[in-house]
Amino acid sequence: MVKRTCFRVLATLLACALMFQPAALVAETVPVRHAEGLVHGFLVLRTLDGEALAEGDLIQTSKGDRVTNHLVFRFKNGSIHDETAVFRQRHTFQLVSDHLVQKGPSFPHPMDVSIDALTGQVNVNYTDGDKVQHLSKHLDLSPDVSNGIVFTLLKNVKLTSSLTLSMVAATPKPRIVKLVVTSKGEDDFWIGSTKRTATHYVVKVEIGGAAGLLAPLLGKQPPDTSVWILGGEAPAFVKSEGPLFEGGPVWRIELASPKWQK
Numbered sequence: 001m002v003k004r005t006c007f008r009v010l011a012t013l014l015a016c017a018l019m020f021q022p023a024a025l026v027a028e029t030v031p032v033r034h035a036e037g038l039v040h041g042f043l044v045l046r047t048l049d050g051e052a053l054a055e056g057d058l059i060q061t062s063k064g065d066r067v068t069n070h071l072v073f074r075f076k077n078g079s080i081h082d083e084t085a086v087f088r089q090r091h092t093f094q095l096v097s098d099h100l101v102q103k104g105p106s107f108p109h110p111m112d113v114s115i116d117a118l119t120g121q122v123n124v125n126y127t128d129g130d131k132v133q134h135l136s137k138h139l140d141l142s143p144d145v146s147n148g149i150v151f152t153l154l155k156n157v158k159l160t161s162s163l164t165l166s167m168v169a170a171t172p173k174p175r176i177v178k179l180v181v182t183s184k185g186e187d188d189f190w191i192g193s194t195k196r197t198a199t200h201y202v203v204k205v206e207i208g209g210a211a212g213l214l215a216p217l218l219g220k221q222p223p224d225t226s227v228w229i230l231g232g233e234a235p236a237f238v239k240s241e242g243p244l245f246e247g248g249p250v251w252r253i254e255l256a257s258p259k260w261q262k
Contacts, residue, residue, distance in 0.1 A: 028144055028164055030153045030156050030165075032091060038060065038062065039058060040058070042256040043071075043253055046254065078104050079104025080104055101113075109126060111170060117147075122139055147167055162181060163181040164181070167205075177205055185199075189239075228240070
């Protein structure tokens, strides 16, 4: 009886979702206010309790108006998160391609995802049990697709209300979701004894359609991601807190400080 009741409730919600789907959110491209260039940054990935899980490198190079952003985290348990995003910075930022590899014990569902943002072709290789499966799909991608460049975009926004971006999510089937970015005000942090102030952005995933309405009821709604950006004439990423994969825990990414041999 309980199962039948739950099924009827979900069926009713699904029917309502199909009849009264909200209007699609309008996606927005981000103007280039601060051109990206040569960067080599050092990062650390932690739990919210402060336990260090992985060490990271962010290596960025540019040629003309095309920038290659390579982020890799090497986990203590041998896992790897490796993402390379190529984008153009000509008046507005536009993703060209993104290649994400996640493998190892920290990732329950290892994946290799390639996105050609100019043609809309998405290829996903994932592990299902002991077998490697392949999915290939064409998506109608808008110029605001933000895979691999969200932090870059947030260094260039001036929010008065909210910003809507699109992203390709592989679950493992690729689909387009919306990212709604809002500002939560400012938070203070310290460099040595000097106080600095960073803008706190909140990034919410909007799945959309019937699946989006049912996601919170089924426990499928991804948690929000928080990103802190230091403003000024040379904006910089400071910290983020959010999941790296669907259903994953909230992890913190921070800047790492070099340690020298005594």
